[in-house]
């Protein structure tokens with residue numbers, strides 16, 4: 108029997124089914140309508156997002172994020188991408204490329220009625236973690252009304268935690284290395300349904316540094332998908348497109364500013380100044396002192412330089428809060444620094460090219476390039492951190508006299524309008540003596556200076572464009588002095604071809620005097636003597652008992668090991684032969700061609716035995732039966748008679764049989780010849796194997812060095828970073844106007860100011876800075 112209660116229940120259930128049915132029908136209608144609008148859509152004359160044929164969910168997200176009018180690249184590319192075409196989008200920095208790919212991405216999944224069960228539908232790849240985080244933030248903002256699940260996979264977090272969630276996501280924003288790790292390791296990570304692949308900063312992602320990783324990622328993706336590539340310096344290389352299974356004819360190239368007179372934003376003023384390498388830090392310090400009320404990004408070529416500048420300038424108190432960002436910092440530190448710099452009104456961030464691309468820090472006033480960029484593309488991306496969207500900004504490039512001509516030509520060819528300025532004499536200030544005092548007092552600073560020196564030289568050496576970067580013209584001694592060092596550290600380079608180049612290039616720079624012997628990376632020539640220990644060495648060993656000093660000691664240990672290996676002594680250290688204070692006897696010349704082990708054995712009588720402490724394991728291994736075998740004579744085959752006595756094998760041979768083979772003397776000679784021949788052959792094989800092993804070992808060693816070098820340049824892994832920020836917000840300026848640090852071409856001088864202007868401090872850093880600066884006054 109059915110009572111009124113159960114009747115009501117039934118009615119409610121039917122109503123809900125009907126509502127669902129109606130909603131489904133409405134959705135289908137809406138979708139059909141959307142598809143119709145897209146196919147009828149005429150992109151001409153459209154300027155507002157509201158006029159685009161997009162879902163109401165994306166419209167809500169855009170509206171709530173206050174995006175109403177489209178930028179050039181958005182106007183040009185969104186209609187095309189909505190129609191499902193592959194796109195190569197190019198537009199100036201800060202012109203809104205992120206929305207140009209995120210809107211179509213959301214729309215594609217919406218139009219495919221994507222649900223959680225459909226798995227991964229869109230993948231966005233960015234070259235750096237910071238940029239990936241930023242893209243993800245924009246995605247969250249404009250995708251807020253959609254019901255897709257999205258995730259950020261950038262490393263620096265627990266892989267297992269990421270792995271557990273990754274298979275449930277519809278949209279992933281990631282860096283190449285980490286996503287490949289998941290693709291290779293996570294069994295449930297299915298990409299077969301993927302509808303859209305986006306490469307932001309595509310030219311960077313497709314270049315040599317990421318080549319293998321990207322090729323491996325592409326292997327995991329379905330061929331039928333939409334691919335969008337965006338960058339301010341777009342790739343059009345057919346080879347690159349083929350790697351992504353894109354046909355140059357099918358993919359649409361959309362350049363928003365192709366006919367513009369410059370490749371950089373119009374509201375960006377660009378200057379360069381000629382400064383010798385040893386004067387660079389003075390110039391930078393002077394610049395900061397005169398731009399205290401500004402938000403400044405300073406680019407250097409390696410993390411070592413960034414750390415050196417940060418640590419020393421922090422002590423010298425230029426009067427502006429200082430921060431630093433490079434790839435060797437921990438992820439948490441990197442996020443913290445980017446957030447703090449984004450929020451700061453006045454600050455200076457020292458950084459490597461990790462911050463060159465895509466980062467959208469609000470209201471950056473100046474981009475200063477302390478070290479010249481490797482090419483014009485990098486220049487464009489670096490300066491693009493200012494003058495974004497409709498803001499204005501300024502950029503300053505420091506060029507050494509030898510870089511000027513080449514760099515100017517490159518920038519001109521890329522349509523970069525840049526003006527030369529000179530620094531006012533009155534604004535110049537030397538910090539050389541301060542740096543020297545710092546290095547003398549503080550071994551850690553000296554250590555950083557050495558590392559900064561070495562990484563700068565290496566960065567110049569490995570540059571491709573030799574017309575701009577002339578290693579031979581580096582004023583090594585003066586440069587080292589300008590960093591506060593007592594002399595130029597010696598540097599070891601990789602191949603013989605390279606070392607020849609260095610030798611010719613700068614004997615002076617690389618040989619070093621006695622002071623330079625204490626360089627932490629002094630791995631130069633094989634050492635025939637104990638390295639000279641200077642007072643700095645002793646000071647280092649005595650004072651510096653913390654982490655850095657441990658690192659330094661390890662470095663020295665490694666250096667000695669490297670030097671030993673370079674000597675040809677590749678044994679594990681135990682009872683290895685070292686030449687101390689005397690040369691080998693006259694056989695040394697011919698020894699160069701013999702095998703290392705044999706050479707050591709022969710020279711035992713003339714040299715001392717290394718008494719380096721060895722581990723028990725090493726000692727035991729060296730005395731083992733196997734190790735001792737090599738000192739025994741060659742074995743002879745013996746036969747035992749009935750009484751158990753041993754005989755040489757020939758004693759048992761039948762005499763007649765023996766004579767059949769020829770005369771005894773001839774047989775003997777033949778046997779000796781045959782055995783000699785056999786020994787020669789075996790020896791050749793042994794030598795070839797040994798040579799191969801040596802080669803492989805050397806290659807591995809070089810590869811490690813090359814990797815380390817590459818990490819320096821392109822920033823790959825994390826390490827504890829030192830950071831903190833300093834000082835103040837005070838400007839001495841006339842009526843709030845900024846003091847001019849340079850003579851701008853054709854502009855009149857301004858009067859000096861005499862008023863101290865103080866801004867309301869916002870953060871603890873600001874407050875600390877303010878109080879310090881007031882004390883300084």
Ligand SMILES: Nc1ncnc2c1ncn2[C@@H]1O[C@H](COP(=O)(O)OP(=O)(O)OP(=O)(O)O)[C@@H](O)[C@H]1O
Pocket residue numbers: 173174175176177178181198199200201202203204205206338339464465466467491492495496
């Ligand atoms: N239509 C728009 N209306 C208002 N602001 C916008 C619009 N599009 C983008 N922006 C803003 O412009 C700034 C730059 O955008 P975005 O980071 O996408 O530039 P980009 O072209 O990717 O730069 P880069 O080449 O340096 O990566 C951001 O702050 C963004 O919020």
